[in-house]
Protein backbone atom coordinates (compact mmCIF):
# COMPACT_ATOMS: atom_id res chain seq x y z
CA UNK A 1 0.00 0.00 0.00
CA UNK A 2 1.34 3.33 -0.99
CA UNK A 3 1.44 6.47 1.02
CA UNK A 4 -1.21 9.16 1.21
CA UNK A 5 -0.62 12.91 0.83
CA UNK A 6 -3.26 15.50 1.78
CA UNK A 7 -2.96 18.85 -0.03
CA UNK A 8 -4.43 21.30 2.47
CA UNK A 9 -4.54 24.94 3.52
CA UNK A 10 -7.63 26.76 4.81
CA UNK A 11 -6.62 29.90 2.93
CA UNK A 12 -8.54 30.00 -0.30
CA UNK A 13 -7.17 30.12 -3.82
CA UNK A 14 -3.55 29.30 -2.96
CA UNK A 15 -3.11 26.52 -5.54
CA UNK A 16 -4.29 23.37 -3.71
CA UNK A 17 -6.25 21.97 -6.64
CA UNK A 18 -3.66 23.03 -9.22
CA UNK A 19 -0.99 21.26 -7.16
CA UNK A 20 -3.04 18.11 -6.48
CA UNK A 21 -3.95 17.68 -10.17
CA UNK A 22 -0.54 18.45 -11.66
CA UNK A 23 1.51 16.61 -9.05
CA UNK A 24 -0.90 13.72 -9.56
CA UNK A 25 -0.27 13.77 -13.31
CA UNK A 26 3.53 13.70 -12.98
CA UNK A 27 3.49 11.01 -10.26
CA UNK A 28 1.01 9.03 -12.38
CA UNK A 29 3.58 8.93 -15.16
CA UNK A 30 5.91 7.14 -12.70
CA UNK A 31 3.41 4.66 -11.23
CA UNK A 32 -0.24 4.04 -10.29
CA UNK A 33 -1.52 7.18 -8.57
CA UNK A 34 -4.97 7.98 -7.12
CA UNK A 35 -6.36 11.50 -6.75
CA UNK A 36 -9.26 11.86 -4.28
CA UNK A 37 -11.35 15.05 -4.51
CA UNK A 38 -12.99 15.85 -1.15
CA UNK A 39 -13.84 19.47 -2.04
CA UNK A 40 -17.57 20.10 -2.68
CA UNK A 41 -16.47 22.61 -5.36
CA UNK A 42 -15.20 19.53 -7.23
CA UNK A 43 -12.51 21.58 -8.99
CA UNK A 44 -10.04 18.68 -9.22
CA UNK A 45 -12.82 16.57 -10.77
CA UNK A 46 -13.67 19.19 -13.39
CA UNK A 47 -10.00 20.02 -14.00
CA UNK A 48 -9.61 16.45 -15.27
CA UNK A 49 -12.57 16.73 -17.62
CA UNK A 50 -15.42 15.25 -15.52
CA UNK A 51 -18.71 17.13 -15.01
CA UNK A 52 -19.37 17.04 -11.23
CA UNK A 53 -23.14 16.92 -11.72
CA UNK A 54 -22.89 13.85 -13.95
CA UNK A 55 -20.48 11.61 -12.04
CA UNK A 56 -21.94 8.39 -10.72
CA UNK A 57 -20.95 7.22 -7.24
CA UNK A 58 -18.51 9.67 -5.68
CA UNK A 59 -16.57 10.39 -2.53
CA UNK A 60 -19.90 11.37 -0.94
CA UNK A 61 -21.18 7.77 -1.08
CA UNK A 62 -17.79 6.52 0.11
CA UNK A 63 -17.96 8.69 3.23
CA UNK A 64 -21.68 8.52 3.99
CA UNK A 65 -22.73 5.09 2.72
CA UNK A 66 -19.43 3.16 3.06
CA UNK A 67 -19.40 2.45 -0.65
CA UNK A 68 -16.08 0.69 -1.40
CA UNK A 69 -13.30 2.69 -3.04
CA UNK A 70 -13.30 0.34 -6.05
CA UNK A 71 -16.89 1.34 -6.89
CA UNK A 72 -15.98 5.05 -7.00
CA UNK A 73 -12.57 5.18 -8.69
CA UNK A 74 -12.46 5.99 -12.39
CA UNK A 75 -9.66 6.26 -14.97
CA UNK A 76 -8.60 9.68 -16.24
CA UNK A 77 -7.00 10.59 -19.58
CA UNK A 78 -3.72 11.18 -17.72
CA UNK A 79 -1.35 8.21 -17.83
CA UNK A 80 -1.33 6.29 -14.57
CA UNK A 81 -3.72 8.67 -12.78
CA UNK A 82 -7.08 7.49 -11.42
CA UNK A 83 -9.69 9.70 -9.73
CA UNK A 84 -12.22 9.32 -6.90
CA UNK A 85 -14.44 12.23 -7.98
CA UNK A 86 -16.32 14.73 -5.85
CA UNK A 87 -19.96 15.49 -6.44
CA UNK A 88 -22.08 18.40 -5.29
CA UNK A 89 -23.64 16.13 -2.68
CA UNK A 90 -20.40 16.58 -0.73
CA UNK A 91 -21.56 20.06 0.27
CA UNK A 92 -24.11 18.52 2.62
CA UNK A 93 -21.59 15.98 3.95
CA UNK A 94 -19.87 18.76 5.95
CA UNK A 95 -22.96 18.97 8.18
CA UNK A 96 -24.26 15.40 7.84
CA UNK A 97 -20.93 13.97 9.04
CA UNK A 98 -21.30 15.72 12.40
CA UNK A 99 -23.94 13.23 13.50
CA UNK A 100 -22.21 10.14 12.11
CA UNK A 101 -20.16 7.62 14.09
CA UNK A 102 -16.40 7.67 13.54
CA UNK A 103 -16.95 10.86 11.59
CA UNK A 104 -13.25 11.75 11.25
CA UNK A 105 -12.19 8.24 10.22
CA UNK A 106 -14.59 7.55 7.32
CA UNK A 107 -12.03 8.22 4.58
CA UNK A 108 -9.21 6.41 6.36
CA UNK A 109 -11.46 3.38 6.83
CA UNK A 110 -12.50 3.45 3.16
CA UNK A 111 -8.83 3.45 2.09
CA UNK A 112 -7.86 0.68 4.51
CA UNK A 113 -10.89 -1.59 4.00
CA UNK A 114 -9.36 -3.29 0.96
CA UNK A 115 -5.90 -3.21 -0.67
CA UNK A 116 -6.21 -0.61 -3.42
CA UNK A 117 -2.93 -1.14 -5.30
CA UNK A 118 -2.06 2.53 -5.79
CA UNK A 119 1.54 3.52 -5.18
CA UNK A 120 0.54 6.96 -3.91
CA UNK A 121 -2.76 8.67 -3.04
CA UNK A 122 -3.25 12.45 -3.20
CA UNK A 123 -6.24 14.17 -1.55
CA UNK A 124 -7.41 17.66 -2.67
CA UNK A 125 -9.04 19.53 0.24
CA UNK A 126 -11.53 22.44 0.42
CA UNK A 127 -10.44 25.81 1.88
CA UNK A 128 -11.63 25.12 5.42
CA UNK A 129 -10.91 22.86 8.38
CA UNK A 130 -14.31 21.26 8.47
CA UNK A 131 -14.99 17.53 8.66
CA UNK A 132 -14.02 16.90 5.02
CA UNK A 133 -10.48 18.25 5.48
CA UNK A 134 -10.30 16.51 8.85
CA UNK A 135 -11.09 13.21 7.14
CA UNK A 136 -8.24 13.84 4.72
CA UNK A 137 -5.75 14.70 7.49
CA UNK A 138 -6.67 11.54 9.41
CA UNK A 139 -6.34 9.38 6.30
CA UNK A 140 -3.01 10.93 5.26
CA UNK A 141 0.61 10.06 6.06
CA UNK A 142 1.73 13.59 5.23
CA UNK A 143 0.46 17.05 4.33
CA UNK A 144 1.67 19.19 1.44
CA UNK A 145 0.84 22.86 2.17
CA UNK A 146 0.73 25.22 -0.84
CA UNK A 147 1.60 28.77 0.25
CA UNK A 148 0.69 31.54 -2.16
CA UNK A 149 3.40 34.22 -2.30
CA UNK A 150 1.07 36.83 -0.85
CA UNK A 151 0.94 38.57 2.53
CA UNK A 152 -2.52 37.26 3.57
CA UNK A 153 -1.52 33.67 2.74
CA UNK A 154 1.43 33.77 5.14
CA UNK A 155 -0.73 35.21 7.91
CA UNK A 156 -2.74 32.00 8.04
CA UNK A 157 0.19 29.57 8.10
CA UNK A 158 0.22 29.50 11.90
CA UNK A 159 -3.37 28.26 11.95
CA UNK A 160 -2.60 25.53 9.43
CA UNK A 161 0.31 24.23 11.49
CA UNK A 162 -1.74 24.38 14.69
CA UNK A 163 -4.50 22.25 13.18
CA UNK A 164 -1.98 19.72 11.86
CA UNK A 165 -0.37 19.51 15.29
CA UNK A 166 -3.80 18.99 16.90
CA UNK A 167 -4.59 16.18 14.46
CA UNK A 168 -1.19 14.59 15.09
CA UNK A 169 -1.73 14.65 18.87
CA UNK A 170 -5.27 13.34 18.70
CA UNK A 171 -6.55 11.51 15.66
CA UNK A 172 -3.48 10.63 13.56
CA UNK A 173 -0.11 10.36 15.34
CA UNK A 174 1.77 9.42 12.15
CA UNK A 175 0.86 12.65 10.29
CA UNK A 176 3.94 14.57 9.14
CA UNK A 177 4.47 17.69 7.06
CA UNK A 178 5.73 16.69 3.63
CA UNK A 179 6.59 20.29 2.88
CA UNK A 180 5.52 23.87 2.21
CA UNK A 181 5.27 24.68 -1.49
CA UNK A 182 5.75 28.29 -2.56
CA UNK A 183 3.16 28.89 -5.28
CA UNK A 184 2.06 31.62 -7.68
CA UNK A 185 5.41 33.31 -7.29
CA UNK A 186 5.37 36.46 -9.44
CA UNK A 187 8.91 37.38 -10.38
CA UNK A 188 7.86 40.97 -11.14
CA UNK A 189 6.84 41.86 -7.56
CA UNK A 190 9.04 42.37 -4.53
CA UNK A 191 6.14 41.06 -2.41
CA UNK A 192 6.65 37.56 -3.84
CA UNK A 193 10.36 37.58 -3.00
CA UNK A 194 9.69 38.94 0.50
CA UNK A 195 7.11 36.26 1.23
CA UNK A 196 9.33 33.48 -0.17
CA UNK A 197 12.24 34.67 1.99
CA UNK A 198 10.04 34.87 5.09
CA UNK A 199 8.65 31.34 4.60
CA UNK A 200 12.09 29.83 3.96
CA UNK A 201 13.50 31.59 7.00
CA UNK A 202 10.77 30.17 9.27
CA UNK A 203 10.76 26.67 7.76
CA UNK A 204 14.25 26.06 6.31
CA UNK A 205 14.06 22.27 5.89
CA UNK A 206 10.29 22.15 5.46
CA UNK A 207 10.06 24.23 2.26
CA UNK A 208 10.39 22.56 -1.15
CA UNK A 209 13.24 23.85 -3.29
CA UNK A 210 10.81 23.97 -6.23
CA UNK A 211 8.88 27.25 -6.46
CA UNK A 212 5.79 27.35 -8.73
CA UNK A 213 5.74 30.57 -10.80
CA UNK A 214 2.54 32.46 -11.63
CA UNK A 215 1.81 31.23 -15.16
CA UNK A 216 -1.36 31.73 -17.15
CA UNK A 217 -0.92 28.35 -18.86
CA UNK A 218 -1.55 26.72 -15.45
CA UNK A 219 -4.88 28.53 -15.13
CA UNK A 220 -5.88 27.72 -18.71
CA UNK A 221 -5.32 23.95 -18.48
CA UNK A 222 -8.43 23.21 -16.32
CA UNK A 223 -10.71 24.71 -18.97
CA UNK A 224 -9.45 21.98 -21.32
CA UNK A 225 -9.94 19.24 -18.73
CA UNK A 226 -6.23 18.52 -18.75
CA UNK A 227 -3.26 18.59 -16.42
CA UNK A 228 -0.44 20.92 -17.42
CA UNK A 229 1.53 17.83 -18.48
CA UNK A 230 -1.12 17.05 -21.10
CA UNK A 231 -1.88 20.69 -21.96
CA UNK A 232 1.59 22.17 -22.42
CA UNK A 233 4.42 20.02 -21.06
CA UNK A 234 7.21 22.40 -22.05
CA UNK A 235 5.95 25.58 -20.32
CA UNK A 236 7.55 26.83 -17.11
CA UNK A 237 4.55 25.83 -15.01
CA UNK A 238 4.79 22.26 -16.28
CA UNK A 239 8.55 21.98 -15.72
CA UNK A 240 8.21 23.18 -12.12
CA UNK A 241 5.49 20.63 -11.35
CA UNK A 242 7.71 17.92 -12.86
CA UNK A 243 10.50 19.12 -10.57
CA UNK A 244 8.12 19.05 -7.59
CA UNK A 245 7.20 15.44 -8.39
CA UNK A 246 10.90 14.57 -8.36
CA UNK A 247 11.29 16.19 -4.93
CA UNK A 248 8.23 14.34 -3.60
CA UNK A 249 9.68 11.04 -4.82
CA UNK A 250 13.02 11.95 -3.22
CA UNK A 251 11.22 12.48 0.11
CA UNK A 252 9.89 8.93 -0.11
CA UNK A 253 6.35 9.59 -1.34
CA UNK A 254 6.65 8.40 -4.95
CA UNK A 255 4.29 5.73 -6.35
CA UNK B 256 -31.21 51.15 10.14
CA UNK B 257 -28.96 50.72 7.22
CA UNK B 258 -28.76 47.81 4.88
CA UNK B 259 -26.52 44.78 5.15
CA UNK B 260 -24.35 43.36 2.37
CA UNK B 261 -22.74 39.90 2.60
CA UNK B 262 -19.60 39.43 0.48
CA UNK B 263 -19.65 35.71 -0.29
CA UNK B 264 -18.37 33.04 -2.65
CA UNK B 265 -17.32 29.53 -1.61
CA UNK B 266 -14.47 29.61 -4.15
CA UNK B 267 -11.33 30.54 -2.34
CA UNK B 268 -9.03 33.47 -3.01
CA UNK B 269 -11.37 35.39 -5.34
CA UNK B 270 -11.10 38.76 -3.58
CA UNK B 271 -13.85 38.62 -0.91
CA UNK B 272 -11.74 40.15 1.86
CA UNK B 273 -10.05 42.66 -0.45
CA UNK B 274 -13.50 43.78 -1.64
CA UNK B 275 -15.09 43.90 1.85
CA UNK B 276 -12.22 45.97 3.29
CA UNK B 277 -11.80 48.40 0.39
CA UNK B 278 -15.52 48.87 -0.34
CA UNK B 279 -15.91 49.38 3.41
CA UNK B 280 -13.24 52.10 3.39
CA UNK B 281 -14.81 54.03 0.49
CA UNK B 282 -18.36 53.72 1.88
CA UNK B 283 -17.02 54.73 5.30
CA UNK B 284 -15.82 57.99 3.76
CA UNK B 285 -19.45 58.67 2.81
CA UNK B 286 -21.12 57.69 6.10
CA UNK B 287 -20.95 55.39 9.14
CA UNK B 288 -20.09 51.90 7.91
CA UNK B 289 -19.58 48.64 9.84
CA UNK B 290 -17.45 45.75 8.62
CA UNK B 291 -18.14 42.37 10.27
CA UNK B 292 -15.50 39.64 9.87
CA UNK B 293 -17.05 36.17 10.16
CA UNK B 294 -14.08 34.34 8.62
CA UNK B 295 -11.99 32.34 11.14
CA UNK B 296 -8.92 33.31 9.07
CA UNK B 297 -9.65 36.86 10.30
CA UNK B 298 -8.06 38.36 7.17
CA UNK B 299 -10.34 41.44 7.17
CA UNK B 300 -9.40 42.02 10.83
CA UNK B 301 -5.66 41.80 10.15
CA UNK B 302 -5.97 43.79 6.89
CA UNK B 303 -7.12 46.72 9.04
CA UNK B 304 -4.19 46.42 11.41
CA UNK B 305 -5.65 44.30 14.25
CA UNK B 306 -3.89 41.14 15.51
CA UNK B 307 -6.60 38.42 15.58
CA UNK B 308 -5.03 36.71 18.58
CA UNK B 309 -5.13 39.90 20.62
CA UNK B 310 -8.65 41.21 19.97
CA UNK B 311 -10.96 41.29 22.94
CA UNK B 312 -14.59 40.23 22.49
CA UNK B 313 -15.20 39.28 18.88
CA UNK B 314 -17.84 37.98 16.53
CA UNK B 315 -17.40 34.60 18.24
CA UNK B 316 -18.88 35.90 21.52
CA UNK B 317 -21.59 37.70 19.57
CA UNK B 318 -22.70 34.45 17.92
CA UNK B 319 -22.13 32.00 20.75
CA UNK B 320 -22.73 34.06 23.90
CA UNK B 321 -25.16 36.70 22.58
CA UNK B 322 -22.74 39.48 23.48
CA UNK B 323 -24.28 42.72 22.17
CA UNK B 324 -22.84 44.23 18.99
CA UNK B 325 -21.87 47.39 20.88
CA UNK B 326 -19.48 45.40 23.09
CA UNK B 327 -17.63 44.00 20.06
CA UNK B 328 -17.40 46.90 17.60
CA UNK B 329 -14.18 48.90 17.49
CA UNK B 330 -13.00 51.96 15.52
CA UNK B 331 -10.48 51.52 12.71
CA UNK B 332 -7.99 54.06 11.33
CA UNK B 333 -10.17 54.38 8.23
CA UNK B 334 -12.55 57.36 8.31
CA UNK B 335 -16.11 56.30 9.10
CA UNK B 336 -15.32 52.56 9.18
CA UNK B 337 -15.88 50.46 12.31
CA UNK B 338 -15.07 46.77 12.68
CA UNK B 339 -16.57 43.76 14.47
CA UNK B 340 -13.40 41.65 14.47
CA UNK B 341 -12.98 37.92 14.02
CA UNK B 342 -10.90 35.85 16.38
CA UNK B 343 -9.45 32.39 15.98
CA UNK B 344 -12.16 31.08 18.28
CA UNK B 345 -14.48 31.39 15.27
CA UNK B 346 -12.92 28.25 13.82
CA UNK B 347 -14.71 26.17 16.43
CA UNK B 348 -17.97 28.08 15.96
CA UNK B 349 -18.52 26.29 12.63
CA UNK B 350 -19.07 23.02 14.55
CA UNK B 351 -20.37 24.43 17.84
CA UNK B 352 -23.18 26.28 16.06
CA UNK B 353 -24.63 22.98 14.79
CA UNK B 354 -26.00 22.16 18.24
CA UNK B 355 -27.23 25.65 19.08
CA UNK B 356 -30.83 26.89 18.85
CA UNK B 357 -31.62 29.31 16.04
CA UNK B 358 -28.18 28.54 14.70
CA UNK B 359 -28.68 30.33 11.35
CA UNK B 360 -30.20 33.45 12.92
CA UNK B 361 -27.58 34.33 15.54
CA UNK B 362 -25.97 37.13 13.52
CA UNK B 363 -29.28 38.54 12.32
CA UNK B 364 -30.57 38.61 15.89
CA UNK B 365 -27.39 40.34 17.11
CA UNK B 366 -27.81 43.04 14.45
CA UNK B 367 -31.51 43.54 15.17
CA UNK B 368 -31.42 43.40 18.98
CA UNK B 369 -30.54 47.11 19.30
CA UNK B 370 -30.41 50.00 16.81
CA UNK B 371 -26.76 50.20 15.77
CA UNK B 372 -26.74 53.49 13.84
CA UNK B 373 -24.59 52.32 10.92
CA UNK B 374 -25.73 53.41 7.47
CA UNK B 375 -24.44 50.20 5.87
CA UNK B 376 -23.04 46.90 7.19
CA UNK B 377 -20.65 44.70 5.17
CA UNK B 378 -19.94 41.07 6.14
CA UNK B 379 -16.77 39.28 4.97
CA UNK B 380 -17.39 35.52 4.64
CA UNK B 381 -15.08 32.46 4.67
CA UNK B 382 -14.66 30.34 1.50
CA UNK B 383 -17.35 27.79 2.37
CA UNK B 384 -21.10 27.52 2.87
CA UNK B 385 -20.93 26.43 6.47
CA UNK B 386 -22.91 27.93 9.33
CA UNK B 387 -20.82 31.11 9.47
CA UNK B 388 -21.59 32.06 5.86
CA UNK B 389 -25.19 30.95 6.38
CA UNK B 390 -25.47 33.36 9.32
CA UNK B 391 -24.20 36.14 7.06
CA UNK B 392 -26.69 35.30 4.26
CA UNK B 393 -29.59 35.25 6.72
CA UNK B 394 -28.55 38.59 8.26
CA UNK B 395 -28.01 40.26 4.87
CA UNK B 396 -30.32 42.23 2.58
CA UNK B 397 -28.09 41.50 -0.42
CA UNK B 398 -25.07 39.52 -1.54
CA UNK B 399 -22.09 40.87 -3.44
CA UNK B 400 -20.31 37.99 -5.24
CA UNK B 401 -16.69 38.59 -6.27
CA UNK B 402 -15.83 36.49 -9.34
CA UNK B 403 -12.15 36.03 -10.10
CA UNK B 404 -11.47 36.20 -13.85
CA UNK B 405 -10.33 32.58 -13.92
CA UNK B 406 -11.90 29.44 -15.35
CA UNK B 407 -12.26 27.55 -12.05
CA UNK B 408 -13.96 30.53 -10.40
CA UNK B 409 -16.71 30.60 -13.02
CA UNK B 410 -17.31 26.87 -12.67
CA UNK B 411 -18.48 27.38 -9.10
CA UNK B 412 -20.88 30.26 -9.80
CA UNK B 413 -23.81 27.92 -10.29
CA UNK B 414 -23.34 26.54 -6.77
CA UNK B 415 -23.20 30.04 -5.27
CA UNK B 416 -26.46 31.03 -6.94
CA UNK B 417 -28.13 27.77 -5.89
CA UNK B 418 -27.23 28.34 -2.25
CA UNK B 419 -28.48 31.93 -2.37
CA UNK B 420 -31.75 30.76 -3.91
CA UNK B 421 -32.13 28.10 -1.19
CA UNK B 422 -31.55 30.72 1.53
CA UNK B 423 -34.06 33.06 -0.13
CA UNK B 424 -36.72 30.33 -0.24
CA UNK B 425 -36.14 29.14 3.31
CA UNK B 426 -34.43 31.36 5.84
CA UNK B 427 -34.32 34.88 4.34
CA UNK B 428 -36.96 35.75 1.71
CA UNK B 429 -35.68 39.32 1.32
CA UNK B 430 -32.17 38.29 0.19
CA UNK B 431 -31.28 39.71 -3.24
CA UNK B 432 -28.14 39.66 -5.37
CA UNK B 433 -26.50 43.08 -5.21
CA UNK B 434 -24.22 42.11 -8.08
CA UNK B 435 -21.38 40.04 -9.45
CA UNK B 436 -18.02 41.82 -9.29
CA UNK B 437 -15.36 40.83 -11.82
CA UNK B 438 -12.10 40.81 -9.88
CA UNK B 439 -8.40 40.26 -10.44
CA UNK B 440 -8.85 40.97 -14.12
CA UNK B 441 -5.47 40.65 -15.82
CA UNK B 442 -5.45 42.70 -18.99
CA UNK B 443 -2.53 40.72 -20.38
CA UNK B 444 -4.39 37.39 -20.66
CA UNK B 445 -7.17 36.40 -23.05
CA UNK B 446 -8.51 34.13 -20.27
CA UNK B 447 -9.55 37.20 -18.24
CA UNK B 448 -11.43 38.71 -21.17
CA UNK B 449 -13.10 35.38 -22.00
CA UNK B 450 -14.27 34.91 -18.43
CA UNK B 451 -15.50 38.51 -18.15
CA UNK B 452 -17.46 38.14 -21.41
CA UNK B 453 -18.97 34.83 -20.25
CA UNK B 454 -20.08 36.25 -16.89
CA UNK B 455 -21.60 39.38 -18.47
CA UNK B 456 -23.43 37.29 -21.05
CA UNK B 457 -25.00 35.09 -18.35
CA UNK B 458 -25.81 37.93 -15.92
CA UNK B 459 -26.23 41.11 -18.01
CA UNK B 460 -27.92 43.29 -15.39
CA UNK B 461 -26.39 41.53 -12.41
CA UNK B 462 -22.74 42.33 -13.15
CA UNK B 463 -21.18 45.58 -11.87
CA UNK B 464 -19.79 47.85 -14.59
CA UNK B 465 -16.67 48.28 -12.45
CA UNK B 466 -14.02 45.61 -13.03
CA UNK B 467 -11.21 45.29 -10.46
CA UNK B 468 -7.83 44.86 -12.19
CA UNK B 469 -5.06 42.63 -10.86
CA UNK B 470 -2.82 45.11 -9.08
CA UNK B 471 0.03 44.34 -6.72
CA UNK B 472 -0.70 47.49 -4.67
CA UNK B 473 -3.98 45.83 -3.61
CA UNK B 474 -2.10 42.82 -2.27
CA UNK B 475 0.49 44.98 -0.52
CA UNK B 476 -1.96 47.14 1.42
CA UNK B 477 -2.96 44.44 3.97
CA UNK B 478 0.65 44.06 5.09
CA UNK B 479 0.51 47.72 6.18
CA UNK B 480 -2.84 47.24 7.96
CA UNK B 481 -4.46 49.72 5.59
CA UNK B 482 -7.20 49.85 2.98
CA UNK B 483 -6.09 50.79 -0.51
CA UNK B 484 -7.67 54.22 0.10
CA UNK B 485 -5.22 54.84 2.95
CA UNK B 486 -2.28 53.03 1.34
CA UNK B 487 -2.29 54.46 -2.20
CA UNK B 488 -5.47 56.30 -3.16
CA UNK B 489 -4.31 57.21 -6.66
CA UNK B 490 -3.43 53.71 -7.95
CA UNK B 491 -5.73 51.89 -10.39
CA UNK B 492 -6.87 49.41 -7.75
CA UNK B 493 -7.98 52.26 -5.49
CA UNK B 494 -9.82 54.14 -8.24
CA UNK B 495 -11.77 51.02 -9.21
CA UNK B 496 -12.86 50.38 -5.62
CA UNK B 497 -13.96 54.02 -5.39
CA UNK B 498 -15.97 53.48 -8.57
CA UNK B 499 -17.47 50.30 -7.11
CA UNK B 500 -18.56 52.22 -4.01
CA UNK B 501 -20.32 54.71 -6.27
CA UNK B 502 -22.16 51.90 -8.05
CA UNK B 503 -23.16 50.33 -4.72
CA UNK B 504 -24.55 53.68 -3.56
CA UNK B 505 -26.39 54.03 -6.88
CA UNK B 506 -28.02 50.63 -6.28
CA UNK B 507 -29.37 51.92 -2.97
CA UNK B 508 -26.89 50.39 -0.54
CA UNK B 509 -24.92 53.49 0.43
CA UNK B 510 -24.54 54.48 4.11
Ligand SMILES: Nc1ncnc2c1ncn2[C@@H]1O[C@H](COP(=O)(O)OP(=O)(O)OP(=O)(O)O)[C@@H](O)[C@H]1O
Pocket residue numbers: 011012013014015016017018019039041043125126127183184185212213214215216218219220222237265266267268382405406407408
Ligand atom coordinates in the same frame (compact mmCIF):
# COMPACT_ATOMS: atom_id res chain seq x y z
N1 LIG C 1 0.97 29.00 -10.50
C1 LIG C 1 -0.16 29.52 -10.97
N2 LIG C 1 -0.13 30.48 -11.88
C2 LIG C 1 -1.27 31.05 -12.33
N3 LIG C 1 -2.49 30.69 -11.94
C3 LIG C 1 -2.60 29.74 -11.03
C4 LIG C 1 -1.45 29.08 -10.48
N4 LIG C 1 -1.86 28.15 -9.59
C5 LIG C 1 -3.22 28.23 -9.57
N5 LIG C 1 -3.65 29.17 -10.45
C6 LIG C 1 -5.03 29.61 -10.68
O1 LIG C 1 -5.41 30.35 -9.52
C7 LIG C 1 -6.73 29.97 -9.10
C8 LIG C 1 -6.64 29.36 -7.71
O2 LIG C 1 -5.94 28.14 -7.75
P1 LIG C 1 -6.59 26.79 -7.18
O3 LIG C 1 -8.03 26.72 -7.56
O4 LIG C 1 -5.72 25.67 -7.54
O5 LIG C 1 -6.44 27.10 -5.63
P2 LIG C 1 -7.14 26.32 -4.43
O6 LIG C 1 -6.29 26.56 -3.24
O7 LIG C 1 -7.41 24.93 -4.83
O8 LIG C 1 -8.53 27.13 -4.29
P3 LIG C 1 -9.72 26.75 -3.28
O9 LIG C 1 -9.27 27.33 -1.96
O10 LIG C 1 -10.95 27.44 -3.83
O11 LIG C 1 -9.83 25.25 -3.27
C9 LIG C 1 -7.25 29.01 -10.16
O12 LIG C 1 -8.03 29.74 -11.08
C10 LIG C 1 -5.99 28.45 -10.79
O13 LIG C 1 -6.20 28.10 -12.13
Ligand SMILES: Nc1ncnc2c1ncn2[C@@H]1O[C@H](COP(=O)(O)OP(=O)(O)OP(=O)(O)O)[C@@H](O)[C@H]1O
Pocket residue numbers: 010011012013127150151152153266267268269270271272273274294296298380381382438439440467468469470471473474475477492
Ligand atom coordinates in the same frame (compact mmCIF):
# COMPACT_ATOMS: atom_id res chain seq x y z
N1 LIG D 1 -7.31 42.87 -7.61
C1 LIG D 1 -6.29 42.25 -7.02
N2 LIG D 1 -5.06 42.34 -7.54
C2 LIG D 1 -4.02 41.69 -6.97
N3 LIG D 1 -4.10 40.95 -5.87
C3 LIG D 1 -5.30 40.82 -5.30
C4 LIG D 1 -6.46 41.46 -5.82
N4 LIG D 1 -7.51 41.15 -5.03
C5 LIG D 1 -7.03 40.34 -4.07
N5 LIG D 1 -5.70 40.16 -4.21
C6 LIG D 1 -4.83 39.30 -3.41
O1 LIG D 1 -5.16 37.96 -3.74
C7 LIG D 1 -5.25 37.16 -2.55
C8 LIG D 1 -6.68 36.66 -2.41
O2 LIG D 1 -7.56 37.73 -2.16
P1 LIG D 1 -8.52 37.72 -0.89
O3 LIG D 1 -7.80 37.20 0.30
O4 LIG D 1 -9.16 39.04 -0.78
O5 LIG D 1 -9.57 36.65 -1.39
P2 LIG D 1 -10.70 35.91 -0.51
O6 LIG D 1 -11.74 35.50 -1.46
O7 LIG D 1 -11.07 36.76 0.63
O8 LIG D 1 -9.87 34.62 0.01
P3 LIG D 1 -10.47 33.51 1.04
O9 LIG D 1 -11.30 32.62 0.15
O10 LIG D 1 -9.26 32.81 1.60
O11 LIG D 1 -11.26 34.24 2.07
C9 LIG D 1 -4.81 38.06 -1.41
O12 LIG D 1 -3.45 37.82 -1.17
C10 LIG D 1 -5.05 39.47 -1.93
O13 LIG D 1 -4.15 40.39 -1.38
Ligand SMILES: [Mg+2]
Pocket residue numbers: 016017018039043125126
Ligand atom coordinates in the same frame (compact mmCIF):
# COMPACT_ATOMS: atom_id res chain seq x y z
MG1 LIG E 1 -9.23 23.88 -4.71
Ligand SMILES: [Mg+2]
Pocket residue numbers: 271272273294298380381
Ligand atom coordinates in the same frame (compact mmCIF):
# COMPACT_ATOMS: atom_id res chain seq x y z
MG1 LIG F 1 -11.13 36.26 2.66
